[in-house]
Amino acid sequence: MNHFAYYVDIVPVKKHIDDHLARTPNIVEVYRRIISMYVYTLHHAINLKSLPAFAVSIYEKEVIDPHSPNTVRIQYKLRVFGKKEGAVVNLVHVLNKFNTFQKSSNISEVRSVPDDVNKWEIVQRVRIPPVTSGNEEALALANAIKNDPNNNYINLLTSSSKAKNKRLIRYYYTRLTVDRDNLTSKLDGYGFSRKNKKVCIPLF
Known part of the structure; x- marks a missing residue:
């Protein structure tokens, strides 16, 4: 039995994407901005x-950039897992009250994770070390994290951001595929594994 047994998918509606693309012709950043929100x-x-x-x-997934002949990789869907069906149903009820989800997303019905799952993944935060002038080791590690094709990031507001002084941070994460559900730790505040800890979710 899977530790996280129920889930919902949240995807942006096409009109919302098109409206953003009309103002910002960068499909990767448009999807990243919406998924981050x-x-x-x-x-x-x-x-x-x-x-x-x-x-x-x-x-x-990979898509054709509408403003060039290039293929680009976009973050197109957020999947949210819960342990109990009632908790996920309640979450959907709460999310549907927020304008962010009312106006820009389609939230699926609550679904059960398939019984025949045989792969899991760990979605884990990757912290970039502080880079100070002259610290070549930290700079090399930071660049390695940023350039690793297995890593990606979303932009999140810092907890200290005020309405008139919004500051975004890049929240890097990586994905590791494993053969068993080896849950070992609690989640961080955004639903990812904490640094150096593992939280497995079904991969299907």
Whole structure:
């Protein structure tokens, strides 16, 4: 039996994507911005309503860039996992009250994770070390994280950001595929594994 047994998918609606592309002709950043807002709002909703922790996975796919002949990789779907069906149903009820999800997303019905899952993944935060002038080792590690094709990032508001002084941070994460559900730790505040800890979610 899977530790996280139920899930919902959250995907941006096409009109919302098209509206953003009309203003910002960069499909990768448009999808990243919207998925980032979903994760941030999910985190806010969980804290506001004192909901249990949920695990998240950001799905990616390759598409043709509408403004060039190039193929690019976009973050196109957020999958949210919960341990109990009732908790996920309640989460959807809460999310549907937020403008972020009302206006820009389609939230699927609550579904059960298939019984025949034989692969799991760990979606884990990757922290970039502080880079100070002259610290070549830290700079090399930071560049390696940024350039690793297995890593990606979303943009999140810092907890200290105010309405008139919004500051974004890049929240890097990586995905590791494993053969068993080896849950070992709690989630961080945004639904990912904490640094050096593992939280497995079904891969299907």
